[in-house]
Amino acid sequence: MSDAPIRIGVSACLLGQEVRYDGGHKRDPFLVETFGRYVEWVHVCPEVEIGLGTPRDPIRLERAGRDVRLVNPKTGIDLTRKMRTYAARRLAALEDQDLCGYILKKDSPSCGLERVRVYDGQGVPSRNGRGLFADALLRRCPNLPVEEEGRLNDPRIRENFVERVFAYRRLRSLFAGRWTIGDLARFHTAHKLQLLSHSPKAYATLGRLVARAKGMPRDRVRAHYGAEFMKALSELRTPRRHASDQ
Ligand code: SF4
Incomplete structure (x- = not known):
């Protein structure tokens, strides 16, 4: 990065x-x-x-x-x-x-x-x-x-904002150069626990998108993954979801 x-x-x-x-x-x-x-x-x-x-x-x-x-x-x-x-x-x-x-x-x-x-x-x-x-x-x-x-x-909103700032930067870095589906899959795996702590549903949706990304136009994959990834992280963590990832 x-x-x-x-x-x-x-x-x-x-x-x-x-x-x-x-x-x-x-x-x-x-x-x-x-x-x-x-x-x-x-x-x-x-x-x-x-x-x-x-x-x-x-x-x-x-x-x-x-x-x-x-x-x-x-x-x-x-x-x-x-x-x-x-x-x-x-x-x-x-x-x-x-x-x-x-x-x-x-x-x-x-x-x-x-x-x-x-x-x-x-x-x-x-x-x-x-x-x-x-x-x-x-x-x-x-x-x-x-x-x-x-x-x-609000400490929870503040923490969430800072987390999203860093995640957005990583997302931009991923898509800034020539990226492969393998790069996207590694990015998704690296963010597994983070995504699960916000939204298990979004993690699953994004996983399905990565799985079928090969047959899709790159621009669409990038737009769809980027939007869903940032939307998922904007959901505040709950103590329960956070604990389930430990
Ligand atoms: S940046 Fe300028 S326009 Fe915006 S709230 Fe402050 S004073 Fe108003």
Whole structure:
């Protein structure tokens, strides 16, 4: 496996950069002081990068029929198209960085992963949205380990995220060069206990895929195995499954 640094994308304000709408930051001590010792950050502030200043008017998500728009409620300016265009371009550029994970700032209309406030026509919020940049990230990189900083305060979720980051890196290494079905079978065997501790069902499904991989197009095998492997690891371990593997 490559000894290149493990690169993790991160909402810039979580590293202490003063890029928030109010000119402040949301420095996260665990990320900066602990996790940051082992990874190389690739920091991104979508709102600053689309040209909004710091400080700036707060922006928010608003429901418009079946769509959700990113809006400055004070001026009425709709930033949806600008953010979506930017996100597509920025995420394409990030592909060259070989990210192994991404940590997003919760509640943000740009970066929030889940339960972001979406305001209706009467200005009443529902907590059922996702930031526009976060949404574009998940669509473009569906297998990438992604978490919010708030959820990483839960030790089980934190452990799971770190585990997925390293597993994703190994998966990428496997598929980065010319790989054979034998390489895939060895990879699968090497991850047997890890997969079983998350999902015995997924381990069996992946095993069947490896067994019939010879007759399948390589791209399909890679896409299918990669998606199922990362999905399996995102299931939190239970003490029972973990004990059954000892
Ligand atoms: S949450 Fe995202 S958009 Fe908002 S300040 Fe932090 S990095 Fe910038």
